[in-house]
Amino acid sequence: MILLRQFFCEHRLLVGGYSVFLLFNTLLSAFLWPDLKENLEAWSGIAKLLPLKAVQDVVWMIEKEGWWAYFGVQQLFKSGGVIAMAVAGLLGSMLVARDVDQRTAEFLFSRPVSRTQLFLTRWGAGLLFLQIPFFLTTLLFWGIGQSLGESLAFSHVLLAHLHVSLFVTALFTVTAWLSVVSSHQLKPAMLVVGFMLFQLAIYMVQDLWSISIFKMIDLDRILPIRYGDFPWWQFLSFLGTTLTGLFAGIFCINRRDF
């Protein structure tokens, strides 16, 4: 409990800022929908003029699928895939490397607590800080949709959310593992966030977007969930990455000299 409290106190600004940011994104996006829906044809015309195929496709899918596609883009892709991803990179990088960097590791690792427990507690705490605001804003988005007369099956929303949140978890876990082997908190953060920005950049390029990691959580994967087609392979790969990162983190933290 003390580790959990200390971890939260250390990162309360980041977690607070992230939660507020997600909330704003959800509220603004959801309440923009009625206006957007009314002018969808005009938006579609503007999108066609843009040289970005990814944006054209998104607008086309919103035209076709309506609120479900809009929810997928705004809440799952933007809040989860982009905002939560960036925070996962930052938070994960601080898991252990921050203590090494700030020279508190000697004190921390001299406490009578096992390294595995320490790593798992911090990993769990970080995960909760990431996932709770994301999940709550998903619920809020869904609730606002209901009040706007846009109904979505809750089970579909949950499954789609689960898929994207596991993507964020996998990324957070890999960053946590990198944090265990790093001696400077900026290194894993820059590595992971840099890699993800690069992936986002190639996602925007029509000829390359199919090899981007974001292809695994975009509308091509989210929309079919509504028709009972869950992206199992992607989901299992996120799960595998999470478990591998977790075991690698535990192995490395127990072998490292501090």
Add this chain to the structure above:
Amino acid sequence: MIRTKNLRKNYGAKPVLQGVDLHVHAGEIFGFVGPNGAGKTTFLKCLLGIVRPTSGTIEIAGQEAVGQPLLARQRCAYAPGETALYEQQTGMGFLNFSLAFHLHADAKQGRQLMEEFELPLHQKVREYSHGMRRKLLLAQAIASNADILLLDEPMEGLDPEARRRVSDILRKEAHAGKTVFYSSHDLSSVERICDSVAFLNHGKILECASISEVLSKTSRAIQLIFNRAMTLEELPRAATLHWAGGETRWSLNYEGTLADALFSLKDLPVLSVRDASTSLEEVFAALYTEEGAE
């Protein structure tokens, strides 16, 4: 209470500890002395499992500690030497955080120690001075109520009054059965507080014995001032007495007891006598000079 056998630690190809054999008894204040870079902190980190020894064994309270560092950490409280603290915590917050890990910690004692050390309880740690941080680390180690206190440079940055208080507290802890492992290069405090001492250099133990044994191995001396000029012929001669000096100021190196040496001076016109026996500092200098020459 603490026993290491042939403890070795290499950082890459660089050997930091080269077969350290130590035995620290329960209730003892054990001084661990060495220059910077001798391997003192690495040795402490090995005891606590913060770094993994390359080879050798460590026993803490009869339990093998290398494979089970958690057991060692449960029996020990550590006040690190060169560590940063969680700057955003208050002094009291840091103390509570630290003590929360120890099963038998005494938070009340921790608070009392903070008050005794005149540490502001609700001030942020980042506003603490170097000496205050040192006192805070000592307070958390002592209040954790562990059987073994591992202290790395505990007197560094403390004013004389605080040093005196810390010395008293450590003696009290040892008297209550705690084992104090006192790593330092402040030899005067080691001589004053510790029961035994080990000298470490380049990761090797040069000497390990009780303080009195270490000091008795070297010659003892007194400095004398006479109320008139004396010649060597006028001074008492014996195989155990060695004179140096001239005129009114002489120094006498003696073997045996101080009482015997003083008795031999009973008929001389002595104005003043001052003990000039070898201090731990001189033993240290002699040991490290010898080691350097080898």
